Amino acid sequence: MRFSLHLSLLCFIVVVFNFIHPTNALIHKLSINEDNRKHFFIENFGFEEKGVINVTIKNWKFNGEPWDPSSASERRSAAFLVKITDTDSTAFLEQNDDYNCILTEEDYDSDPSYLLIYMDNSALTTFHKVIEPESEGFYNIYFINCVDKKVSFELDLEMYNIDMFGNKSFLSAGQSQLPIIYGTFTAVYGVLLIIWIFGFIRGKASVNRLHWLMTALILVKMLSLLFQSIETHFIKATGHPNGWEIAYYIFAVLKTTMFFVLIALIGTGFSFIKPFLTDKDKRIFMVVIPLQVLDNIAMIIVGETAPGSQTWLTWQDIFRLVDIICCGAVLIPIIWSIKHLREASQIDGKAALNLQKLKLFRQFYLIVVSYIYFTRIIIYLLDATLPFNMVWLGEFFSEAATLVFFCTVGYKFRPAEDNPYFKMPSSEDADTIRMEEMAGTRTDD
Numbered sequence: 001m002r003f004s005l006h007l008s009l010l011c012f013i014v015v016v017f018n019f020i021h022p023t024n025a026l027i028h029k030l031s032i033n034e035d036n037r038k039h040f041f042i043e044n045f046g047f048e049e050k051g052v053i054n055v056t057i058k059n060w061k062f063n064g065e066p067w068d069p070s071s072a073s074e075r076r077s078a079a080f081l082v083k084i085t086d087t088d089s090t091a092f093l094e095q096n097d098d099y100n101c102i103l104t105e106e107d108y109d110s111d112p113s114y115l116l117i118y119m120d121n122s123a124l125t126t127f128h129k130v131i132e133p134e135s136e137g138f139y140n141i142y143f144i145n146c147v148d149k150k151v152s153f154e155l156d157l158e159m160y161n162i163d164m165f166g167n168k169s170f171l172s173a174g175q176s177q178l179p180i181i182y183g184t185f186t187a188v189y190g191v192l193l194i195i196w197i198f199g200f201i202r203g204k205a206s207v208n209r210l211h212w213l214m215t216a217l218i219l220v221k222m223l224s225l226l227f228q229s230i231e232t233h234f235i236k237a238t239g240h241p242n243g244w245e246i247a248y249y250i251f252a253v254l255k256t257t258m259f260f261v262l263i264a265l266i267g268t269g270f271s272f273i274k275p276f277l278t279d280k281d282k283r284i285f286m287v288v289i290p291l292q293v294l295d296n297i298a299m300i301i302v303g304e305t306a307p308g309s310q311t312w313l314t315w316q317d318i319f320r321l322v323d324i325i326c327c328g329a330v331l332i333p334i335i336w337s338i339k340h341l342r343e344a345s346q347i348d349g350k351a352a353l354n355l356q357k358l359k360l361f362r363q364f365y366l367i368v369v370s371y372i373y374f375t376r377i378i379i380y381l382l383d384a385t386l387p388f389n390m391v392w393l394g395e396f397f398s399e400a401a402t403l404v405f406f407c408t409v410g411y412k413f414r415p416a417e418d419n420p421y422f423k424m425p426s427s428e429d430a431d432t433i434r435m436e437e438m439a440g441t442r443t444d445d
Contacts, residue, residue: 036150054127058123103146324372
């Protein structure tokens with residue numbers, strides 16, 4: 001039954017990913033049809049000197065009719081704005097709903113930190129620019145519509161830098177290091193897996209199912225990084241992931257699912273404090289884990305959807321919020337276990353052991369909270385403030401924090417005879433715990 005459920009979930013993930021059509025922000029295609037938005041973000045890219053941006057706009061229409069400007073004022077009624085910044089400014093226009101049409105402000109034509117791309121005719125408009133010295137930075141592209149008409153167009157956008165060997169690099173200036181970073185962490189997790197198996201697992205009598213889940217998680221994390229490294233390598237070289245994104249997405253979803261299951265199981269004390277899951281524990285699993293899986297799939301789909309699509313930024317923020325909520329919800333079993341251990345530590349004859357477990361659970365709680373706060377909030381703020389050529393630091397610190405988290409949790413809950421977490425209660429104590437949990441459940445209800 002369990003195998004059938006897991007196989008069905010895997011098939012569902014594969015089918016969903018087969019329907020994803022990557023936009024590859026570096027060779028970007030966007031089709032807009034009867035859109036009445038006044039402005040929206042399209043894409044950004046970090047350019048170094050000699051970088052190239054090519055823009056092609058086809059089939060330009062207003063209210064379904066081809067449009068050819070007959071005057072300068074008509075020509076300035078809609079355009080693409082390129083804002084050059086040192087840091088990410090994706091929400092530059094989305095944060096300014098009540099604005100005067102910036103296309104009528106002459107300062108933008110003379111300001112070197114802005115570029116305006118106007119339509120020459122409805123059939124075809126092209127724009128080509130080579131980045132000159134002192135013009136490096138984030139090039140954030142927006143569409144501006146200053147008339148009360150629905151607009152339709154097809155946009156082809158190609159952006160790349162030139163590396164030291166004269167080859168095209170379709171990764172943003174601050175992301176060109178990502179294939180090496182992911183490849184390095186893949187090797188590190190490979191070493192960690194060997195150390196974990198031969199140093200902590202092999203030959204230990206206290207190994208249980210959660211330790212094998214930890215082993216599987218390290219393996220899946222390593223494979224996820226491997227495929228992510230391959231994907232970003234092909235994107236850098238060709239502008240397309242060439243199908244490797246499917247393998248990465250599958251392992252990324254599996255990794256996140258296993259990660260949350262492991263944290264929740266440790267938090268409930270399963271196989272350690274009690275050899276069963278209570279009804280309250282099962283409710284957490286039934287809500288948080290499926291929600292986290294769906295949220296991860298949704299975030300992948302949004303990430304592969306063109307940013308210029310309607311409500312793209314809104315859905316991105318919603319799914320990020322859901323991810324943070326799931327991270328908060330997985331802390332609930334840990335809090336319940338701490339409460340139970342605090343009460344159990346007052347029982348004569350068991351105080352010392354339960355106090356040891358209580359101390360370990362408090363440490364685990366702080367570790368999980370710190371990890372969630374750092375990877376979900378600090379990294380997000382860091383990405384928003386890093387200069388265009390240093391954005392790789394966000395991924396580096398995120399992966400480094402995950403590695404530290406894996407090592408810390410693995411060491412604290414390693415299979416060892418002297419580890420207080422592994423001193424399982426007797427069958428009589430387990431029955432007592434079950435009765436207490438059931439009583440607590442009735443009280444909560």
